[in-house]
Amino acid sequence: MTSAPSRSAIAVTGLRKSFGDKVVLDGIDLDVREGTTFSLLGPNGAGKTTAVRILSTLIGFDGGQARIAGHDLAEEPDAVRAAIGVTGQFSAVDDLLTGEENLVLMADLHHLGRAEGGRRAAELLDRFDLTEAATKLASTYSGGMRRRLDLAMTLVGDPRVIFLDEPTTGLDPRSRRMMWQTIRELVASGVTIFLTTQYLEEADELADRIAVLDRGKLVAVGTPEELKRGVPGGHVRLRFGDAAGLDAAARALGDVSRDDEALTLQVPSDGGVPALRALLDRLERAAIEVDELSVHTPDLDDVFFALTGHPSAAKEAVR
Amino acid sequence: MSDAVTMLRRNFRHTLRNPGSVIMTIGMPVVLLLLFVGVLGGALNAGLGTAAHGGDYIDYVVAGVLLMTVGYGASTTAMAVNRDMTSGIIARFRTMAISRASVLTGHVIGSTARTVFSTALVVGVALLLGFRPAADPVRWLAAVGLVALLALALSWLAVAVGLLARTAEGTSPFVLVVQLLPFLSSAFVSPDSMSAPVRWFAAYEPFTPIIDTLRGLLLGTPINDSGVAALAWCVVLALAGYLWARALFRRDPSR
Numbered sequence: 001m002t003s004a005p006s007r008s009a010i011a012v013t014g015l016r017k018s019f020g021d022k023v024v025l026d027g028i029d030l031d032v033r034e035g036t037t038f039s040l041l042g043p044n045g046a047g048k049t050t051a052v053r054i055l056s057t058l059i060g061f062d063g064g065q066a067r068i069a070g071h072d073l074a075e076e077p078d079a080v081r082a083a084i085g086v087t088g089q090f091s092a093v094d095d096l097l098t099g100e101e102n103l104v105l106m107a108d109l110h111h112l113g114r115a116e117g118g119r120r121a122a123e124l125l126d127r128f129d130l131t132e133a134a135t136k137l138a139s140t141y142s143g144g145m146r147r148r149l150d151l152a153m154t155l156v157g158d159p160r161v162i163f164l165d166e167p168t169t170g171l172d173p174r175s176r177r178m179m180w181q182t183i184r185e186l187v188a189s190g191v192t193i194f195l196t197t198q199y200l201e202e203a204d205e206l207a208d209r210i211a212v213l214d215r216g217k218l219v220a221v222g223t224p225e226e227l228k229r230g231v232p233g234g235h236v237r238l239r240f241g242d243a244a245g246l247d248a249a250a251r252a253l254g255d256v257s258r259d260d261e262a263l264t265l266q267v268p269s270d271g272g273v274p275a276l277r278a279l280l281d282r283l284e285r286a287a288i289e290v291d292e293l294s295v296h297t298p299d300l301d302d303v304f305f306a307l308t309g310h311p312s313a314a315k316e317a318v319r
Numbered sequence: 320m321s322d323a324v325t326m327l328r329r330n331f332r333h334t335l336r337n338p339g340s341v342i343m344t345i346g347m348p349v350v351l352l353l354l355f356v357g358v359l360g361g362a363l364n365a366g367l368g369t370a371a372h373g374g375d376y377i378d379y380v381v382a383g384v385l386l387m388t389v390g391y392g393a394s395t396t397a398m399a400v401n402r403d404m405t406s407g408i409i410a411r412f413r414t415m416a417i418s419r420a421s422v423l424t425g426h427v428i429g430s431t432a433r434t435v436f437s438t439a440l441v442v443g444v445a446l447l448l449g450f451r452p453a454a455d456p457v458r459w460l461a462a463v464g465l466v467a468l469l470a471l472a473l474s475w476l477a478v479a480v481g482l483l484a485r486t487a488e489g490t491s492p493f494v495l496v497v498q499l500l501p502f503l504s505s506a507f508v509s510p511d512s513m514s515a516p517v518r519w520f521a522a523y524e525p526f527t528p529i530i531d532t533l534r535g536l537l538l539g540t541p542i543n544d545s546g547v548a549a550l551a552w553c554v555v556l557a558l559a560g561y562l563w564a565r566a567l568f569r570r571d572p573s574r
Binding site: 084 | 321322325328329332333336337406407408410411412413414415416417
C-alpha cells in the first residue's frame with residue numbers, strides 16, 4: 001500500500017453515460033493514485049464495463065470530466081491512448097496469428113522497430129510462460145494462455161495505466177493465482193491498475209482501494225479494511241449432532257440465530273481467540289457436544305449486502 | 320501510414336494461414352465456369368447469336384465469372400472484418416494510439432490484392448478450358464485496372480457490411496446480393512432474352528455495364544458507353560462503401 005503522496009493516474013468527476021433512456025453511469029467520481037491498484041466492484045450490469053470502455057477512449061460519455069495520466073479524456077484521446085493499456089473481458093487476440101506474431105504486431109503498432117520488437121516479444125513470452133507455445137496459433141491456446149497472451153500484448157507498449165476488465169472471469173484457480181501475481185508485479189513496478197471484478201475476494205486480495213458500483217452509482221469507496229470495518233457479519237457457526245444438542249446450546253448461549261434443519265447456530269463474534277475460548281468454555285460448562293465449528297470473518301460479500309441491500313451477482317449466480 | 324502497412328502485413332498473413340478462403344474465392348468461379356461452359360453453354364450459346372462475341376460461349380461468359388470472383392473475394396472480406404469486430408481485436412486497436420482507419424485500409428488493400436490474384440488464376444483456368452481473348456496489351460491493362468477498381472469498390476462495401484453485421488451470419492445478405500446480381504445481368508445470357516422487368520433491371524444495375532466493358536476489353540469488341548457507366552458505378556460504389564464504412568467505424572461501438 002503506497003502512502004506517500006503521489007499524483008492522480010485517473011481522476012474522474014461526475015462521469016455520466018446513458019444508452020437511450022437507460023442511465024448506466026449516474027455521476028461517478030474516482031481518484032486513483034499513481035502506482036496503486038484500484039478495483040471497481042459490482043454485480044453484472046452495474047456499469048463496470050461501461051466505465052472501462054469510457055476511460056479507455058473506446059466510447060464517449062455524456063457528462064463529467066476525466067483525466068488519465070494527466071491528459072483530458074475528451075480533449076486528448078490520443079495522448080490518453082498512448083499512456084494506457086486495456087485487457088478486456090474477452091481476450092482480444094488474433095486467432096490466425098501465433099502468440100509471437102501477436103506480440104510483434106503490437107510492437108509494430110507501437111513503432112518499436114524490428115530488433116526491439118522481437119526482443120520485447122521474446123521477453124514477454126518468457127515472462128508469461130508462453131515461450132513453448134510461441135509459434136502455435138493463438139486459436140489453439142487454452143483460456144488461461146489466451147488471457148496471458150492478451151495481457152502480454154497490453155504490456156508491449158509499456159503502459160503507465162492498465163485497465164483490466166474482469167481479467168480472471170472464467171479462469172481456473174491456478175491461472176487466476178498467476179494473474180494475481182502478475183498484477184502485483186506490475187504495481188510493484190509503478191504501474192497503475194484499474195481493475196473491475198465481480199469477485200469480491202479478488203478485490204480484497206489485490207486492491208489498495210475499492211469502489212463499489214451498484215446500478216450506475218458508487219455506493220462506497222475505501223480501503224478493503226475500511227469497507228469491512230463496522231459491517232455486521234462476523235460470526236461463529238456451530239453444528240450439532242442432534243436437535244437436543246441444538247436446543248441446549250441455544251439456551252446456553254442466548255442471543256443467537258438458529259437453523260433447525262441444518263442443526264446449526266450462528267453466534268455473533270469477531271472471530272478472535274479470546275472470544276472463541278470464552279464461547280467454547282460456555283459450551284463445555286453446559287456439557288454440550290459440538291460436531292463442527294467454523295469462524296466467519298466479515299468479507300466483502302457482507303459489505304456488499306450491507307451497502308446495497310441485495311447480494312452480489314457472484315453469490316446469486318455462479319457463471 | 321506505417322500502421323496501415325502493419326495491418327496489411329497482418330492481412331496477408333491471415334490469407335496464408337487461411338488458404339481455404341482463397342480456394343473458395345477461386346473454386347466457386349471455376350465450378351461455375353465448368354458448369355456454364357460444359358453443361359449449359361451449348362444451349363445458352365444458341366440463344367446468344369454470334370454478334371456480341373467471337374462465337375464460343377466461354378469467350379462470352381468469362382467476364383461474368385471474373386466479376387463473380389470479385390464478389391466472392393469481397394464476401395470473404397466482409398466475414399474477415401466481422402470476425403475482427405466480434406473478436407474484440409478492433410476494440411483493442413481503438414484503444415491504441417494508432418491511425419484509426421489503418422485496420423480498415425489494411426483490409427481493403429489486402430482484399431483488393433487477393434481478389435486481383437484470384438481473378439488472374441481464374442483467367443488461367445479459363446485459358447486452359449479454351450478461352451481465347453483478343454485483347455491487346457493496352458486492353459489487358461485496362462481490364463486489370465477495371466477488375467482492381469471493382470475489387471476496391473466491393474471491398475469497401477464489404478468492410479462496411481462486416482462492421483455493420485453483429486455476427487458472421489449477418490454478412491450473408493451481402494453475399495447473396497453479390498452472387499445474385501450477376502445472374503440478373505449480361506453475365507451468362509444476353510439481357511435481350513430476359514422478360515421485360517428483368518431486362519429493365521439488368522439494363523440499369525451496376526454489374527451489366529461493368530461486365531459488358533470487361534467483355535469488350537477482353538474480346539476486343541466495341542464497348543460504346545458501357546465504359547463510362549462501368550467507371551462511374553465503380554467510383555460511386557467505392558465512395559459509398561468508403562463513407563459508409565468510415566461512419567460505422569467512427570460510431571460509438573455501444574452494444
